[in-house]
Amino acid sequence: MRRLPSARTTGGLGVAAMSYVAVDYLRHLSPTWHERLQPVLWSVLALIAISRVPVYRHWSSEVRAAIPFVASMFFMLASLLFEALCVRFATAVLGLDWHRDTSPLPDTGQWLLLSLNEKLPEPLVGILRARIIGLHHFLMLFMMLAFSVLFDSVEGPGLGLGARYMFTMGIGRLLRAITFVSTILPSARPWCAAARFSVPTYPHHWAQKYYVPYASDAHAIRQIIQWDIAYADTGEYQGDYRPDWGSMSFLIDFLRPTTQGSWYSLLKKAGGGCNDLIYSGHMLVAVLTAMAWTEAYGGFSSAFIWLLVLHSAQREIRERHHYTVDCIVAIYVGILLWKMTGYIWPTKDVTRSRKLLKLEKIQSRLMQAAKDSDMDEVRELLKEIELSSQESQNKGQSKSMWLFACVTIFSALTIVLLAFTLTSDG
Numbered sequence: 001m002r003r004l005p006s007a008r009t010t011g012g013l014g015v016a017a018m019s020y021v022a023v024d025y026l027r028h029l030s031p032t033w034h035e036r037l038q039p040v041l042w043s044v045l046a047l048i049a050i051s052r053v054p055v056y057r058h059w060s061s062e063v064r065a066a067i068p069f070v071a072s073m074f075f076m077l078a079s080l081l082f083e084a085l086c087v088r089f090a091t092a093v094l095g096l097d098w099h100r101d102t103s104p105l106p107d108t109g110q111w112l113l114l115s116l117n118e119k120l121p122e123p124l125v126g127i128l129r130a131r132i133i134g135l136h137h138f139l140m141l142f143m144m145l146a147f148s149v150l151f152d153s154v155e156g157p158g159l160g161l162g163a164r165y166m167f168t169m170g171i172g173r174l175l176r177a178i179t180f181v182s183t184i185l186p187s188a189r190p191w192c193a194a195a196r197f198s199v200p201t202y203p204h205h206w207a208q209k210y211y212v213p214y215a216s217d218a219h220a221i222r223q224i225i226q227w228d229i230a231y232a233d234t235g236e237y238q239g240d241y242r243p244d245w246g247s248m249s250f251l252i253d254f255l256r257p258t259t260q261g262s263w264y265s266l267l268k269k270a271g272g273g274c275n276d277l278i279y280s281g282h283m284l285v286a287v288l289t290a291m292a293w294t295e296a297y298g299g300f301s302s303a304f305i306w307l308l309v310l311h312s313a314q315r316e317i318r319e320r321h322h323y324t325v326d327c328i329v330a331i332y333v334g335i336l337l338w339k340m341t342g343y344i345w346p347t348k349d350v351t352r353s354r355k356l357l358k359l360e361k362i363q364s365r366l367m368q369a370a371k372d373s374d375m376d377e378v379r380e381l382l383k384e385i386e387l388s389s390q391e392s393q394n395k396g397q398s399k400s401m402w403l404f405a406c407v408t409i410f411s412a413l414t415i416v417l418l419a420f421t422l423t424s425d426g
Contacts, residue, residue, distance in 0.1 A: 013153045014301025016045060017141055021308070025132055049150055058149065058156035065159035072163040076170035079177075083281075085254055086177040087273040088266060090184050092199040092256040093207050099193035099274065102186040109317050109324025129318065133308045135282050138289040141305065145293055154296045165292055168341045172284045172333065176277070185276035188320040192274035198258045205237035206253075272321075279329035280322045286312050287334030295338075 023041050026034035091099075117125050142165060149158040187193065203212055213232030214220045220232065241259055242252050248263050255266045272281065286309045294302040313327040 012151070013144065013148045013297060014299055014304070017144055017301055018304060020140065020144070021133065021137060024137065025130075028131065045144075049147055052150035056150050061157040062159050065157040065163060069159040069163040069166075072167040072170065076166040076173070079170040079173040081267070083173045083177040084267045084270040085251070086181040087270040087277065088197075088256075089254045090181050090277070091193055091197055091270075091274050092254075093204045094184065094211070095203045095207075096194050096197070096199060096201045098203065099187060100190060102190070104186055104188045104190065104320075105276070105323060107188070107317070107323045109327075110320070113314060113318050128311070128314060131315070133286075133312050135285055137308075138286045138312075142289045142292055145289075145296060148297070161292065161296060164341050164344065165288060167344070168288055168337050169285070171341070172288070172337050173281065175333070175337075176279055176281060176284065179279065180273075180277040185278065185323075187275040188323055189274065196271070196274060197269070198260060199256050200238075200240060200258070202238050204240070204253070204256060205234075208234050208237060276323055276326065278323070278326045279333060280313075280316060280326040281330075282316060282321075283309075283313055283327050283330035284334050287331050288338055291335060291338040295342075 019041060023034065023037045026037065113128075120128075145154060146158040146162050146165075148154045149156040149161075154161065193199070202208075210230050213230075213234060214224050223231065240252070240256055242249075243257055243259075245252065245263055251263050255263060257263070257266060261269075290302070290305045290309050293305050309331075313331070316322045316327055317324050
């Protein structure tokens with residue numbers, strides 16, 4: 001029976017991706033047509049996907065990938081929670097006065113974009129400024145990629161690809177939070193914190209002691225380098241409001257609450273933060289989507305998605321959501337992280353490849369046993385192939401478990417250490 005061409009050979013997945021981005025952009029060009037076409041597009045894609053479910057041949061591999069998928073999802077959620085805690089701390093520890101009074105860092109990337117605005121044709125500048133792609137688009141593009149296993153566009157299991165994506169995202173978010181909370185940088189939008197966050201105007205007593213007396217006095221900075229102690233008298237600390245949060249009271253020094261809101265509501269409002277959070281979380285999502293698409297599908301559509309990544313990066317810089325360094329670091333961190341996790345969740349069937357490799361090694365012995373009609377020897381050789389495959393698979397699972405454990409322990413120790421540092425000084 002003649003096999004029908006897959007979406008990989010016909011480029012159907014790439015066409016669907018570009019159609020989705022184009023139809024969604026109609027919300028800016030023609031809201032009426034957007035309201036008409038978007039439901040039609042999603043209905044057609046959903047019906048096509050549902051029609052493929054009964055003939056999908058890899059449900060067993062999807063079931064095996066379910067546990068890593070769920071574990072990766074919980075790890076990513078834990079990383080996002082830790083990131084939200086760090087965002088609130090980085091925004092609140094120095095108070096709103098610091099956000100209003102501290103000048104943004106000089107950004108040569110933004111200067112370059114402003115100079116290009118004066119030299120490029122106006123239609124091209126309009127395209128660069130257009131909000132063609134956003135965070136939710138990249139997430140949806142990955143969803144389309146994962147579901148394309150139903151059409152044999154991408155090698156299954158789709159849950160395995162999703163597990164790798166979320167696990168890589170969790171590591172990236174964890175590294176990002178540790179990075180931006182280590183050194184607090186001024187926002188490219190000085191008004192942002194006062195407009196979005198309800199925090200005290202003055203610094204936390206921790207910052208009052210170790211930062212405020214030495215913030216702008218060059219002589220004091222030289223002295224603290226020579227003496228390596230905090231020597232300035234800060235006087236009486238202004239006391240923060242301390243609500244009764246029960247077992248969650250250890251978060252008070254991190255979140256610096258005012259008289260409104262619970263700890264949970266404060267974390268929900270953290271969002272993308274206000275001061276510079278190196279590196280860009282939006283760009284990390286975009287790069288991971290592009291890497292997944294390139295590795296699993298390839299073709300012209302991958303180049304299209306990388307163009308969208310670059311467009312998103314220059315818009316982040318142009319609209320002062322991030323400095324240029326945030327976008328550059330996010331690009332190479334995302335690429336390296338995706339390559340690293342490829343050792344845990346390869347897109348190809350590694351078990352099958354290992355079996356073929358082992359078969360090649362014992363091919364001569366197997367052929368000789370077949371010629372001699374030695375069925376016992378044939379069975380032993382086939383058993384040897386199977387045991388070798390299982391051993392390699394167990395090693396891969398063990399490596400995954402160790403990586404999960406190390407990252408989880410590391411994130412927990414980081415939270416405990418930071419909490420102890422703040423509360424012990426209080």
